[in-house]
Amino acid sequence: MFEAKGRGIRFDQIQELADRIARPPHNWTVDLIxxxxxxxxIEYRGHTxxxxxxxxxxxxxxxxxxxGVDNALVPYSDQVEARYANWLLRQEQAGATFTETQRWWLDRMMRIIASSAGIDADDLDNAPFDERGGIDGALRDLGDNAGDLIEELNRELAA
Structure with a gap:
């Protein structure tokens, strides 16, 4: 059975923080800060x-x-992409290989993590995953360890 444990911080919590700082009297936005x-x-490291x-x-x-965890501004999505590239490299060095179909799933999971700070099983029943069968498609294409992969991607990429 497919089961992925919950992620640490959820997007709705991040959005709530963004909404709170946008309220008067400060009216701050992520862009402004x-x-x-x-x-x-402050040094910027990221894609132009x-x-x-x-x-x-x-x-x-x-x-x-x-x-003080980071010493430069790096967009969250850039950090996730870099962590994903490193994760894939470590997988390859450990002898793991992914088919083109499996990479489709993994690449899109990474994009969801980059935009939402994590992914869980419910996300697999939404676009773009629903076009490939949602949770059932993930199980079919990633195997019984699909839940473990989601947990690992959350742990490694959303750090």
Whole structure:
């Protein structure tokens, strides 16, 4: 049976934080806070196209910077993509191989994690996964360890 344990922080919690800081008296947005850090000379490391385009999940990057976990501004989606590339490399070095179909699932799971700070089994019944059978398709294409893969991707990519 397919079962993936819950992820640590959920997108609705991040969105709630974004909504709270956007309220008066401050009316802050992720863009405003991000650009404020850039204006005081905080180093930016990320893709050029994401330098001035921010999502609610970038609050995670700002919190990591403020907590001293990171020493530069890196968009959350860029961090997830880099962690995914490293995860795939480690899998390859350990002898794991993924079919084109399995990579389709993994690549899209990574994109969901990048935009939502995690993924769970319920996400597999939504686009783009529903076009390949949702949870049943994941089980068919990824095998019985589909739940374990989701847990591992959440742990490794959403850190």
């Amino acid at each position: 991000w650009n404020s850090y850039l204006s005081i000379g 196209e994401t330098r001035n385009r921010h999502a609610a999940t970038d609050l995670i990057s700002l919190l990591r910077l403020e907590a």
